[in-house]
Amino acid sequence: MKQLSVAIPIVTSIAAFVLVLIALLAGSNQGSLEDYDIISFNTSALGENLILNAANDDDPKPTQTSDLCSHVGGFLGKACATATAVAGSIESDIVALGNDIANDIADHLAEELGIHQFYSVHALTICEGYYSPNATAVGATRNVTSCYKALDQGYNVSAIFDHQLQVGPLELNLLDLGFTQDLQDVFDAFKDMIKAFVIILSLGVGLTGLSMLASVGGLFGHEKRGLLLANIALAGLAAGLLTVSSAVVTVAASKAASKANEHGNDIGISAAAGSKYTAIIWAAVGLMFVTFGYWVWQLVRFRSGKTSTHRKRFSRDTEAKPEMSPSNLHTISFSRLRGRR
Numbered sequence: 001m002k003q004l005s006v007a008i009p010i011v012t013s014i015a016a017f018v019l020v021l022i023a024l025l026a027g028s029n030q031g032s033l034e035d036y037d038i039i040s041f042n043t044s045a046l047g048e049n050l051i052l053n054a055a056n057d058d059d060p061k062p063t064q065t066s067d068l069c070s071h072v073g074g075f076l077g078k079a080c081a082t083a084t085a086v087a088g089s090i091e092s093d094i095v096a097l098g099n100d101i102a103n104d105i106a107d108h109l110a111e112e113l114g115i116h117q118f119y120s121v122h123a124l125t126i127c128e129g130y131y132s133p134n135a136t137a138v139g140a141t142r143n144v145t146s147c148y149k150a151l152d153q154g155y156n157v158s159a160i161f162d163h164q165l166q167v168g169p170l171e172l173n174l175l176d177l178g179f180t181q182d183l184q185d186v187f188d189a190f191k192d193m194i195k196a197f198v199i200i201l202s203l204g205v206g207l208t209g210l211s212m213l214a215s216v217g218g219l220f221g222h223e224k225r226g227l228l229l230a231n232i233a234l235a236g237l238a239a240g241l242l243t244v245s246s247a248v249v250t251v252a253a254s255k256a257a258s259k260a261n262e263h264g265n266d267i268g269i270s271a272a273a274g275s276k277y278t279a280i281i282w283a284a285v286g287l288m289f290v291t292f293g294y295w296v297w298q299l300v301r302f303r304s305g306k307t308s309t310h311r312k313r314f315s316r317d318t319e320a321k322p323e324m325s326p327s328n329l330h331t332i333s334f335s336r337l338r339g340r341r
Contacts, residue, residue: 006219009231009291013212016287019280020205020242026277027122031144034127037120037274038194039253041157041260044117044135045268047177114168118142119157123198126150126157150198155191158184178267186259193252197245201281204241208284211235211291218295228302231295239288246281253278 026033116128117135120142127147131140153160158174165172211234218227253273260271 006215009215009235009294010212010219012287012290012294013208013215013235016238016242016284016291017205017208017212019284019287020201020208023277023281023284024123024201024205027120027125027127027147030127030147034120034142034144035274036277036280037122037127038249038277039190039256039271039273040118040120042118042135042270042272043115043161043268044131045270046115046161047113047172048268112168113165113170113172115161115164116145119160120144121155121157121194122150123201124150126153126155126160128160150194155194156187157191158187180263183260183263183267183269186256186263190252190256193248197248197252200241200245200248204238204245207234207238207241208288211238211288215291225299225302228295228299232292232299235288235292235295239285239292242281242285242288246278246285249281250278 022033022036026036111130117130118128120127125147127144129142129144129146131137132143134140148160158179161179162174165174165177211231214227214231214234218231257271257273260269264270
C-alpha cells in the first residue's frame, strides 16, 4: 500500500518534468513542436498598406451615376438605367479583382521585401518561414525554413525584421514601412521579460528533475524525516519557480500580442500568444503542487505516528513487553525488597 501511494508523486513529477522539457526545448530543432511557441508574429502583410494606399491615390475617382437617370423618361430612361446597371457590374468586378490582387500581394510581398511571413519565438530559438499553401488560406500551416538561437539574437525580433529588410532586394528598413517607436517599445519590453522567463524556467526544469528523482527514491527508501523534508523542499521550490515563470511568460506573451496588434495593424504586423504553450506550462505547475502536497501530507502523517514505520515500531515494542499478571507483580516486588535488605 505504501509503494502504491508513493507512485502518486512519481507519476506527477515525471509528467511535470516532461511538460517543462517541452516548454524549454520546443522549436530547438527546425519544425519540432512548432505549435508550442510563446508568441508568433505574422509579417505576411508587412508594407501591404503602403502599396495599396499608393495604388488608391493613383486611381481616378469614379463619377456618381446613380441619379443620372432619374430625370430621363421613355426609351432614353430605360437605356440609361441599363447602362448604369452595366457600370455597377463592372465596378463590382473591379472590386473583386482588387481583392484578388490584395491576396496575391499578401502571398508574395514578404518575399519581395526579403523577409519571411512569420516569426515564432520559443524559449531557446526564434524560427521563421512561410505559410502553406499561402498566407491567406483558411487553416494555413507553417513551413519553417530556419531557426536562430534566441540568446544569440537577444530575443530581438524587430532587429531580425530590420536586418532582413536592409539586405533584401529593396534595401528598406522598418522606418520606411512606418514602424513606430510605440511598436518598438513593445518588442523591447517583450525581449526583457522573456530573458527573465528562460532563466527562471531553466532553474524550474532542474528542480523538477531532482524532485522526480527524489520521489523515486521515496519508493525504495524508508519513511524517514530527512527524506520527506528533502522531497518537500525540492517539490516546493520547483512548484514556486514554475509558477513564477508561467506567470511571467503568460503576461509577456499576451501583453506583447495585444500591443503588437494595436500598434502594428497599420503597417501589416499581427501577433498571437501561444495558447498551447501556456497550457502545458500551467499544467506542469499544477502537477508539481500535487507532488508538493503529497509529501507535506506524508510529513504530517509521520509526525502524528500514522506511518507504517511507526506502526511496526509500536508492534515490536508491544511484543517485547511481558504481560504483567498479579503473580509477576508479586515476584518483582519481593525481589526489590530483598535487594534493599
